[in-house]
Amino acid sequence: MTKLMSILAGMMLLVPSGSHAATLYAGYAGGNGNDGVMFNLASTSGFLLQSFDIHADFGTFDYRVYHHAGGVDAAIADPAAWTLIGSFDALTTAGEGIGTTLDLTDLLLSAGTHGFYITDGGAFSVRYSNSSEAPGTALASSGPVTLQVGYGADAFGGIVPSRAFNGSVTFAAVPEPAAWAILTIGFGAAGGALRRRRGQAALRAA
Incomplete structure (x- = not known):
């Protein structure tokens, strides 16, 4: 999970800070x-x-x-x-x-x-x-x-x-549309990884 959060944090840096x-x-x-x-x-x-x-x-x-x-x-x-x-x-x-x-x-x-x-x-x-x-x-x-x-x-x-x-x-x-697209893909990948981990944990528990 820590590694996943690090990847997401890196993706956030790709989004322009112009929203300030x-x-x-x-x-x-x-x-x-x-x-x-x-x-x-x-x-x-x-x-x-x-x-x-x-x-x-x-x-x-x-x-x-x-x-x-x-x-x-x-x-x-x-x-x-x-x-x-x-x-x-x-x-x-x-x-x-x-x-x-x-x-x-x-x-x-x-x-x-x-x-x-x-x-x-x-x-x-x-x-x-x-x-x-x-x-x-x-x-x-x-x-x-x-x-x-x-x-x-x-x-x-x-x-x-x-x-x-x-x-x-x-x-x-x-922010530019491309930056939002990168961020959306990143969160989608993170969600998929989290679901897979939960599924694997459920199988081990069974």
Whole structure:
């Protein structure tokens, strides 16, 4: 049994340790703001989106977080194309220069480009920065995930390009399918070996 457990422990080491939370930090430079901000997260592998820390004026506001698979540009002015993934009513913010957390509770996303729109619905509390780069340009990266330059947005209208999300993104990488397959095979083999040992023990006892 000890040998079997050692083999399983070795297989566990083959599984990427990316399931630990990581933070992609974009800073709190400010300098501009609107009712919301649109931006992309591009990832080379699947990941669990856990939360956004946003940059906002101090006060109590209602925030909504929307998602569009494929990125912002494909649905930039089409409200029906977006999916609401988070509602935060009467949220008191930390104020400028400090992150206010919007907890999304492990939203599983595939590899690729994902668009997000964070809005206060018209209160003009969302802070961001102007950028000299075009939308879609890499702004910050952590592990497999890259934050891209996006847009300032006024309730799916009044879209202003080259605006940079302020705050941070907390996520956890998802192990590759091959790693899960190795682990599954290992546990299957361990289960088979355990059943054989029990069968042999039963025969000896008989």
